[in-house]
Amino acid sequence: MIALLTGRIAYKSPEHLIIDVNGVGYRVTIPFSTYYELPEEGMVTLHIHTSVREDAIQLYGFRTQAEKAFFQLLISVSGIGPKMARDILSNIQPPHLAVALQQGDLHKLSAIPGIGKKTAERLVVELRDKAGKLDTGVSAAEAVGRTVPAAGLLDDVTSALLNLGYKEPHVKKALAEVDAASGATVEQLLKQALKVLMK
Secondary structure, X not given: OOOEEEEEXXXXXXXXXXXXXXXXXXXXXXXXXXXXXXXXXXXXXXXXEEEEOOOOEEEEEEOOHHHHHHHHHHOOXXXXXXXXXXXXXXXXXXXXXXXXXXXXXXXXXXOOOOOOHHHHHHHHHHHHHHHHHOOOOOXXXXXXXXXOOHHHHHHHHHHHHHHOOOOHHHHHHHHOOOOOOOOOOHHHHHHHHHHHHOO
């Protein structure tokens, strides 16, 4: 069972990385929070959750142990699979997720794409006490953003939002309201778009 990977970034996207470990490329699915903190190239170390199914073995990678712990907590809930857990962590950081669970904030939880009211209620019931016991410390590293032309940035943000479950008309409307000024990063634009979408 793979628990940690250290290697060179061979490919990076908002959805996954390919990490070259001594000539072997590992495809690792990541949440956006991890994507923001990674450099475009170079060596990285990720905490890994290995998901084993009958038809596939998938690796989920996290920059911090807190993210991995929350991911594993989420998939312990009936009806929450690895993909949905990853999507939840792409929309809300562990400290904010812990607060939402402890306070029973169904509005914030059900605003996450793919999470309806019933699922939000189940998350609160099953994880309220457990979430309070986890260390929610997050990496102090600044998110690393790559400056690219606005059109390229918007394409990246559009792809990321569609993969999170938002519908294309809603994504286009949200992106019309963001400030894609020169020097903006994928992270900054994605945060702006998510704020519009979660109003």
